[in-house]
Amino acid sequence: MDLGLWIAAGLLAAVALTGGITKTFVPRAKLAAAHGGGWTGDAGDGFVKTLGVLELLAAAGLVLPAVTGVAPVLVPVTAVCWILLMVGAMITHGRRGETAFLVLNLFYLVIALVVAVGRFGPGSF
Template identity: 45%
Template sequence: MNITLWIITAILALLFLAAGSMKLAQPKAKLAAAGQGWVEDFSDDTVKRIGTVEILGAVGLILPALLNIATFLVPAAATGLALLMAGAAITHARRNEKPNVIINIVLGILAAGVAVARFGPFSF
């Protein structure tokens, strides 16, 4: 089970690192033109903050466990990312973006699963 959790955690970290980097690197107008219409509902600063939270969450999923320092941060980061995905699902649902809602729900469930497992029977 530990290997499965590491695989899920690594996939989540890569996805959130990529998504966060995209939000930090590209201007809001370019994100909107690329199909990320939800950015129209938020300020530039908020979009950048969301990207920063995603990157910090990705780092928090992996780095504490690899270094064996403050490993409680792994499930804490997973919990934060699950909550972020809940907010994202609500935002996309309000905009009637059903494919994005499904992606947010799947990522949120995976992050919540990592949080429960790492807080519980498979902690470090």
């Protein structure tokens, strides 16, 4: 179980890191032109950059507390925060009729739910 939770948290961390780097460092106009990034055309620069920074923090929060042994309870807390972020993403993509991205966000939400339940419960540190 522990290995599965590590893999799930690592997968989410990789997704968060990729999205965070993209939203933080790629210009919003370029994001808006990319497949799946159309929603950024309707959002402000500050909002997109803030989401990017939050995703970078999520990437760190899903792995570093457990690796360092410093406040490992932050791993499931971060997973819960990721769930909330995915709910927002699902609402955004749902409003835009982007079903494929809505399903992808649901997949990430389920993985985060597994990490949160597992690390708060039987697989806690």
